Amino acid sequence: MTKTTIELLDSIQHKSLRIDTTLVDVPHNHINAANVSVTELATLNHEYPIFITKNPHTGKFLFSAILGIHSGQNLYIQEGKWKANYLPLDVLRKPFQAMLEKEDSFSGGRIAIDVSSPVIGTQKGELLFDDEGKPTAYLQRIQNTFGQLMGSIKATEDVLDGLYKHDLLEAVTLEFDLGNDNVEKMNGLYAINKKVLSSLTGVALEECHKAGLLEVCHLVMSSGAHVQKLIQWAREVSSS
Amino acid sequence: MTKVIKSIVIVGGGSAGWITASILASRYKARIKTNELNITLCESPNIPTIGVGEGTWPTMASTLREIGVSETEFLRECDATFKQGSKFVGWDNDQGKGFYYHPFDDLKHSVDGVYADYWLNNETSVPFSKVYSIQHELCEGALAPKTISDAEYQSSANYGYHLDAGLFSKFLHQHCVSKLGVNHLFAEVNQVNKDGEGNISSVTFDNGNIVEGDLFIDCTGFKSLLLGDALGVSFKPVNDVLFADTALATQVNYSDDEHPIASCTKSTAQDAGWIWDIGLPTRRGVGHVFSSKHTTKEKAHADLLEYIKNTGGSTENLNVREIAFSVGHREKFWHKNCVAVGMSAGFLEPLEASALVLIELSAMMIAEQLPATSNVMDIAAQRFNDKFTYRWGRAIDFLKLHYILSHRTTPFWQDNKKVESVPQRLQNLMELWKNKVPNGHDFEATGELFQATSYQFVLYGSRFRTQPLFTLEPFIGDYVQNRIENTRQVEQQLVNKLPTNRELLNKVYKYGFSKI
Numbered sequence: 001m002t003k004t005t006i007e008l009l010d011s012i013q014h015k016s017l018r019i020d021t022t023l024v025d026v027p028h029n030h031i032n033a034a035n036v037s038v039t040e041l042a043t044l045n046h047e048y049p050i051f052i053t054k055n056p057h058t059g060k061f062l063f064s065a066i067l068g069i070h071s072g073q074n075l076y077i078q079e080g081k082w083k084a085n086y087l088p089l090d091v092l093r094k095p096f097q098a099m100l101e102k103e104d105s106f107s108g109g110r111i112a113i114d115v116s117s118p119v120i121g122t123q124k125g126e127l128l129f130d131d132e133g134k135p136t137a138y139l140q141r142i143q144n145t146f147g148q149l150m151g152s153i154k155a156t157e158d159v160l161d162g163l164y165k166h167d168l169l170e171a172v173t174l175e176f177d178l179g180n181d182n183v184e185k186m187n188g189l190y191a192i193n194k195k196v197l198s199s200l201t202g203v204a205l206e207e208c209h210k211a212g213l214l215e216v217c218h219l220v221m222s223s224g225a226h227v228q229k230l231i232q233w234a235r236e237v238s239s240s
Numbered sequence: 241m242t243k244v245i246k247s248i249v250i251v252g253g254g255s256a257g258w259i260t261a262s263i264l265a266s267r268y269k270a271r272i273k274t275n276e277l278n279i280t281l282c283e284s285p286n287i288p289t290i291g292v293g294e295g296t297w298p299t300m301a302s303t304l305r306e307i308g309v310s311e312t313e314f315l316r317e318c319d320a321t322f323k324q325g326s327k328f329v330g331w332d333n334d335q336g337k338g339f340y341y342h343p344f345d346d347l348k349h350s351v352d353g354v355y356a357d358y359w360l361n362n363e364t365s366v367p368f369s370k371v372y373s374i375q376h377e378l379c380e381g382a383l384a385p386k387t388i389s390d391a392e393y394q395s396s397a398n399y400g401y402h403l404d405a406g407l408f409s410k411f412l413h414q415h416c417v418s419k420l421g422v423n424h425l426f427a428e429v430n431q432v433n434k435d436g437e438g439n440i441s442s443v444t445f446d447n448g449n450i451v452e453g454d455l456f457i458d459c460t461g462f463k464s465l466l467l468g469d470a471l472g473v474s475f476k477p478v479n480d481v482l483f484a485d486t487a488l489a490t491q492v493n494y495s496d497d498e499h500p501i502a503s504c505t506k507s508t509a510q511d512a513g514w515i516w517d518i519g520l521p522t523r524r525g526v527g528h529v530f531s532s533k534h535t536t537k538e539k540a541h542a543d544l545l546e547y548i549k550n551t552g553g554s555t556e557n558l559n560v561r562e563i564a565f566s567v568g569h570r571e572k573f574w575h576k577n578c579v580a581v582g583m584s585a586g587f588l589e590p591l592e593a594s595a596l597v598l599i600e601l602s603a604m605m606i607a608e609q610l611p612a613t614s615n616v617m618d619i620a621a622q623r624f625n626d627k628f629t630y631r632w633g634r635a636i637d638f639l640k641l642h643y644i645l646s647h648r649t650t651p652f653w654q655d656n657k658k659v660e661s662v663p664q665r666l667q668n669l670m671e672l673w674k675n676k677v678p679n680g681h682d683f684e685a686t687g688e689l690f691q692a693t694s695y696q697f698v699l700y701g702s703r704f705r706t707q708p709l710f711t712l713e714p715f716i717g718d719y720v721q722n723r724i725e726n727t728r729q730v731e732q733q734l735v736n737k738l739p740t741n742r743e744l745l746n747k748v749y750k751y752g753f754s755k756i
Contacts (some may be wrong), residue, residue, distance in 0.1 A: 058751045059388035164754060171391070173756050190387065190756065 005116040008099060011133035014113065019095070019127035019138070024082050026118050028095055033066035034088040038159045041216060045223040047084040049230060052160065052169055052190035061160040061190065066230065069176050069184050073231040082093035093145050111146060143202055162211045166204060167196050175229050178238050191224070192217045210225070245454040246277055251284030251429060251443060251466060252459030255405050256582025256599050258412035260457055262352040263603035266307040266422035270504045280423040281416070282443065282451060286721040293518035293525025296400040297324055297507045298344050301393050303600050309415055312752035314634040317411045317743065319520045321501050322384050322741055323373045326592065329508040332703060333647050336509065338702025342694060343375035344398040349723065351721060352606070353679035358495060358720040360677070360705060361712050368700040371724060374731040381735065382500040392753045393731065396734055402505070402518045425449070429460070441465060454614065456578045457606070464570070464584040473575050477568035478636055481661055483652065484513050484589045488544050489562040491525035492553035501616035501741040503510045507591060510545060511535060512652040514549050516590060521745055524553065529589050534652035535685035537562070569632045574621035576613065579606060586632055588752035591753045594635050594689070601687065631689050637666040641701035645702035654723065673699065678704050
C-alpha cells in the first residue's frame, strides 16, 4: 500500500513546493476506476466506459470511469502518457484532496495535499503560491476543480437516487476475454437496465425525463463501447 | 358437503401467527386480491409477547425476501443483528474448558463425508470448524457476514439473525396488514365451535364476534386452544429424553455503545443445563435453561448471575423472568380442518434455535399443501403430519446428541447419557458412526432439518472421533488439501474486508442496504 502523508495546504509551509504536472505514471494514478460526477458524463463518455459502482464505506452508488481490469491496473497510462483527451476531475485533482469537516458534509471543506507523492518537489513544475503567498494560476485551477467536484455532488447523488428508485440500475459482471483461455471477471458493477428503460411509460417516464435521467442513461449506455478498447489494451499488456 | 377452501383463520399473534400469515398471504397474493381467499388473524389484546432475544436460521433471510420485506427496515425495526452460527462453550467437561462451533456454513463436501474423513486422518489438532469453515474466525472476531455494499440479503457468508421477537411480531403485523391484505382483529377467544363432523366451524370471541373459516391455524402458544383443547389432540412429552423444563430469562445491557455484538449464539454448559447468550444492538438476551429435577431455582439463579458477571455484564437491576415449559409436541399437528404452528404444536429448548425455523417450515408446507376443497383436507393433513412428526423427531435427536457427547459428571449430565434416555434412532446412528463418518445418505428425507454437516460439526467439535477403517485415496487427500488452502485464502480476504457486526449495523442505520 502506498504511504500517504496528508497535510492541509498552507501558504507558508508549502511556499516552495512545485508540482510536476507532466508525471502521469505515478502511484496515485495506479487505479482501475475513477469517480465521475454527473456533469462530466457528456465529456467522458466519448473516451471511457462508465459504470455505476458502490462507495465501499457507505454502499451508496457512484459513477465510475473504468480504467483497468484488476485492482491497481490503469490501462490509460501508456509509456508515461495518459491516452485520452479528457481526464476525470477526480484524477486531475491529485495529489490534492478535500478535507471535510464531517464525513459526508461538504460544507467548509479545505484542500490538503499528499506530500509523499512523487510529483511533488522543489525544482521542477508548478508553484502553488506566489511571493506574496497568494495562490498561483495553477493552484486556482485546482481550487476551481474542487469547486466543480463539490458543486456537482448533490446533482450526482440525486441522479443516482433517481436511477435506483426507478429500477434503472442492474448488477452486471464484466468478463474480459484476454485470449489464451484467460478470462478476468469484474464484479461490483451496475449498468443501466435497458429493459426497464424501454418500458418506462406515463408519469414515471415524465419524471425520468424531467430529472435528466433519460439523458444520463443514454450517456452511460453509449460509453459501454469503450469496454472493447480496454480489452484490446489489456491483451496487448498481457502479451507483451 | 364439499366446499372450496376460501377462508383461513389464524388464531393467535406472536411470531408464529404473523410469520404464518406473512408466508401464506405472500404466496397467495393474487387470490387475496381477487377475493378468492381471505386470511384473518385474531389475537388476544392482553398477551404479553415473550420478548427474549431469539435466533433464526439462514432460512429467515429467504423468508423475509419472499414475503417482500426490506432487510434494512427489518434490521432497524426489530433490533436485529447478524448470526452466523452457534458456539458451544464448556460442554465437554466439568471445568467448562473448550468450545466448538456449529456455523451456518454449508460445506460443499461435508455431505459426502470426504472432509470429515480427511480431518480424522490428518488434522485432529486443529478444530474441525476452524479447518473447513471461514465462520469460525468470523465469529471469533465478531465480524459481520457482509458489507454495506452488498445488496439486501446478499452476503459473503451464510447468515441468519438475532432479533427481538416482540418487535418482530409488530413489524410483520404492520407488513401483513398494510401490504399483504391480511385482516386483523384484537379479541379474546371465548369458544371454539364445531360442526357435526368434528371440524371447527367458527370461533366466538369475547366481544361477541363470530369468525367463520374453512381452515383454522392454531397459533395460541402453549395453551393450544384449538388443536389441543377443542379437538382433543394430546401432547406427547419428551421429558424422558430432554430434561430441561425451566428457563430464567433476562436482559443485560452492554457496558458501552462500542461493545462488540457477537456473531453467534453462545451456549455455555452449566451443572444442570446451559445458558444462552444472544447479542442484540443495545443489550444481550441471556437465559438459563435447566432441569428443575437436577437443581434448585436458587442455584440456577445464582449460576446465571455468576455467568453474567464472568462475561462482563452488570447484575444490578436485573429483571429475571421464570418460564416453565414442557418439552414435546402434539401427537399430530394437523387434525380435521385445524393445523397448529409454533408452541401450540410443540416446544423444544432453544439449543439449536429450532422454534422459528419450524414455524417457517410449517407455514411453507401449509402454503404448498393448501387443500383446494374440504374433502381432500385429510390428505394434506396426513402429509403434513408425516413430515412434521419426522422433523420433530430429528430435532429431538439432534438436541440430544449435544448432551450425550459430554464428559460432564453432575447428575444432570450423567442422566442424559443413560441409554434408556437416548432415542433408538440416535443410538443406531452413534453405532454407525463409530467407523463411518456421517454423510448425506444417513439423512435422506427431503427438507432434513439437520444435515450430515451439522452432525459433523457437533460430533467432531466434541471429543467424539470416528475410527475410519480404510485409508483415504491419495487424490481425495490432495483435493481436500487444496480446498483447505482455498478456504484459508477466502478467510483471509474476508477477515480483512468485513466490518464488525456493530460497525455494519451502524452503517445500516445511517445508509441502509440497497436492493441491488
